[in-house]
Amino acid sequence: GENVEQHPSTLSVQEGDSAVIKCTYSDSASNYFPWYKQELGKRPQLIIDIRSNVGEKKDQRIAVTLNKTAKHFSLHITETQPEDSAVYFCAASSSNAGNMLTFGGGTRLMVKP
Amino acid sequence: EPEVTQTPSHQVTQMGQEVILRCVPISNHLYFYWYRQILGQKVEFLVSFYNNEISEKSEIFDDQFSVERPDGSNFTLKIRSTKLEDSAMYFCASSDWAGVEKLFFGSGTQLSVL
Numbered sequence A: 001g002e003n004v005e006q007h008p009s010t011l012s013v014q015e016g017d018s019a020v021i022k023c024t025y026s027d028s029a030s031n032y033f034p035w036y037k038q039e040l041g042k043r044p045q046l047i048i049d050i051r052s053n054v055g056e057k058k059d060q061r062i063a064v065t066l067n068k069t070a071k072h073f074s075l076h077i078t079e080t081q082p083e084d085s086a087v088y089f090c091a092a093s094s095s096n097a098g099n100m101l102t103f104g105g106g107t108r109l110m111v112k113p
Numbered sequence B: 001e002p003e004v005t006q007t008p009s010h011q012v013t014q015m016g017q018e019v020i021l022r023c024v025p026i027s028n029h030l031y032f033y034w035y036r037q038i039l040g041q042k043v044e045f046l047v048s049f050y051n052n053e054i055s056e057k058s059e060i061f062d063d064q065f066s067v068e069r070p071d072g073s074n075f076t077l078k079i080r081s082t083k084l085e086d087s088a089m090y091f092c093a094s095s096d097w098a099g100v101e102k103l104f105f106g107s108g109t110q111l112s113v114l
Helices: none
Strands: A004-007 A010-014 A019-025 A030-038 A045-051 A056-059 A062-067 A072-077 A086-094 A107-112 B005-007 B010-013 B019-024 B031-037 B043-050 B053-057 B065-068 B075-079 B088-095 B109-113
Touching (some): A010 A019, A019 A086, A030 A062, A072 A086, B010 B019, B019 B031, B019 B088
Parallel strands (some): A010 A107
Antiparallel strands (some): A019 A072, A056 A062, A062 A072, B019 B075, B031 B088
16 A cells, blocks of 8 residues: 655754655555645644646745656745644545545744744 | 535544534535544545435444434434544535536544544
């Protein structure tokens, strides 16, 4: 089955700097890659996603890039703010696995003011 | 904005006891899921439910687990005889026609098995 690895597990940046979180996946049939943000004590919330037919997607300060050949995708947050501090999870879903998301291990992002 | 609601937020039980975790998905959603997260580990898929039946389940979802949609609004996860290793945060999620895309998660039930 699918295996998703996520790095780093923790990331500390200064306010205003950029943050990059990387994930790799194993199943070449995976075609959908969402990113979830989970603030302390709250539910995971979808912040951006990408399908395998595009290489990059941007929404204001966040962007996701996908390299299908290398089987990795990344989350980029620019001009980080303290409210970006949270745990971020990447995930992958394969057309062979129907409605199942496989998650990465999470990255705890801390933005220092 | 509509939300997936889960009750209780915390559940403490003795090993071997049965527990039922409850979820109210978003009303017009079609797909329902349970995920769990053991402290410090990945979010793991347990089961998906569509059209009143299980559509997928993981290896974790063994005979001790069952799901039910007893009425038009609730979606429950039952663990028949809890084990210590069942201690985790259990998340319910739902989605509309988009399926696994655009999942909405509940705030979770923290299950502690003593």
